[in-house]
Amino acid sequence: MFVATAFLLAPVFFGVWPVFGVGVLFTLMVGQHLLQLALTIAETPIGDLVVSVVRSSEQEGAEDSATAWSSLG
Known part of the structure; x- marks a missing residue:
């Protein structure tokens, strides 16, 4: 999940896509x-x-x- 978020969704969100190709992302996952x-x-x-x-x-x-309780009684 971290790989998908960090290397796919975050670059899209920050507008710096494409950073990695799909093959690299698959390999990382x-x-x-x-x-x-x-x-x-x-x-x-x-x-x-x-x-x-x-x-x-x-x-x-x-x-x-x-054992301690039984020895008291």
Whole structure:
């Protein structure tokens, strides 16, 4: 979306068309999509790892507080 806005719509809006041809715009859009895909593939395992660490620490904290409450009674 950024490529379409920055390299197609903005030059038309500011009256400096044509800056790039349609082939160049298509290449930029495909390149941006592939970059986003690569970043998503790289970030997914990292995000999963962070979520699992946070969830395991929350479960440990819940078990510790449950143990503390049971020892009071």
